[in-house]
Amino acid sequence: MTNDHGPLSGYRVIEAGTLIAGPFCGQLLGDFGAEVIKIEDPTHGDPMRGWGAEVGGDHLQWQILGRNKKSVTCNLRTAEGQDLMRQLVGSADVLLENFRPGTLERWGLGYEELAKDNPGLVLTRITGYGQTGPYAGRAGFGSVGEAMGGVRYITGDPDRRPSRAGVSLGDSLAGMFSAYGTVLALLGRERTGRGQVVDTAIYEAVLALMESLVPEWQLAGQRRERTGSILPGVAPSNTYPTADDSQILIGANRDTVFTRLCTAMDRPELAKDARYASHAARGVNQHELDDLISTWTRSLSAADALERLHADGVPAGLIYTAEDMLQDPHFAAREAITTLMHRSLGEVPMQNVTPRLSSTPGELQWIAPDLGQHNDEVYGGVLGLNESERTRLAREGVI
Structure with missing residues (x-):
């Protein structure tokens, strides 16, 4: 064969x-x-x-x-x-x-x-x-x-x-x-x-x-370090806890996408807040912003949070295990x-x-x-x- x-x-x-x-x-x-x-x-x-x-x-x-x-x-x-x-x-x-x-x-x-x-x-x-x-x-x-x-x-x-x-x-x-x-x-x-x-x-x-790791050190004097689940200066882009003890990943660091995230959270005013209105500002206030988003995701099940996020065009997904993959209709299709x-x-x-x-x-x-x-x-x-x-x-x- x-x-x-x-x-x-x-x-x-x-x-x-x-x-x-x-x-x-x-x-x-x-x-x-x-x-x-x-x-x-x-x-x-x-x-x-x-x-x-x-x-x-x-x-x-x-x-x-x-x-x-x-x-x-x-x-x-x-x-x-x-x-x-x-x-x-x-x-x-x-x-x-x-x-x-x-x-x-x-x-x-x-x-x-x-x-x-x-x-x-x-x-x-x-x-x-x-x-x-x-x-x-x-x-x-x-x-x-x-x-x-x-x-x-x-x-x-x-x-x-x-x-x-x-x-x-x-x-x-x-x-x-x-x-x-x-x-x-x-x-x-x-x-x-x-x-x-x-x-x-x-x-x-x-x-x-390794992306630009080498020239960052040689030319800019910056050494990349371990940062856990975040990318420093890029926010929001992290994993967030839900009411049913799941973890979802949300990537909404682009200005237009962040605005859609605020809509999904019923917090449209955050998109105009000077602390979060731009990519640079969100990077400076990254941890505070993650706390705000975590408070929202903890109030919902993973399924409900993802339904809202996807409805508003926000890139987000469950942290999958093998069990999740085997049950997912997109994997199957x-x-x-x-x-x-x-x-x-x-x-x-x-x-x-x-x-x-x-x-x-x-x-x-x-x-x-x-x-x-x-x-x-x-x-x-x-x-x-x-x-x-x-x-x-x-x-x-x-x-």
Whole structure:
């Protein structure tokens, strides 16, 4: 089964990544039609197979990271395993890996070596610090990349230690930028006929999101600090409590929108109050204004407050949990959450493909495969190894 109309249909990706950054890149490419062949250690497979919430022996995060992929086992620390990888890469458009720099080269699988037989190959490499520079050889996880890239310092409340975002932000950003870079390299190949190396450093993927943080310090002498749920000088834009112990987010910092908020609150006079009449004034009186809005939201249920806000055109929304997402009619109408069938779990809900393309959309085809599920299909069908040879390789621990 393949997504023949996906924009990456016809491209073959060999994924040798583990954990999140590399596999998330592979997931994104697979979502849009690429044939993703995931190389896994024969003994344990990708560590993500054993991470996160577990139901009946199956770990749920793996079901998403492994979707739309084919799993083959290969011991890359053996000469025969390296030869199998070389053969697979010879038939591929992309090799995706997130080993430490130099690992592929030690195995005789460096780019120069692979490109001799496959000059159109795109090698996408994800590491903590990139392939060059004094830190290149260091072990690097997404959390360290978040710290070095700047997002950890500015995340959380100002009176507490820097906080984690709640998801593996650094890894996921690196995976997204790597998918973007891979597609750019494939487009470049259309013009030149040659592949290239895509070098993604996790800390640089995080750094790319840091807006004007660097020039603010260098040119204005201002250092961004943790500010909790507010953006200093931009008001009102915060979370507010309701009578039923919910939290809603209101973003009404623009003058015209603030006027509509005042109407929804039955306090139209606030829009003309000198303390709140302009963006700058609201920023100066931010905390006082938040207190006024909180007094109003506490008098209403979340549903009633949001009904009033939406009726008056004020951007606002509930702070969603997974339960809220699964019950929301807008999520349902757009199929933002869909399901894939698992052999023992039944229907597994998960986020759908994004973005949406009108003519060549992405598609969820199958849930994460079992370890080595596609050994026969790939080693037999792609490489032409007969059954007795595959049996021998399995017996010797190569696959």
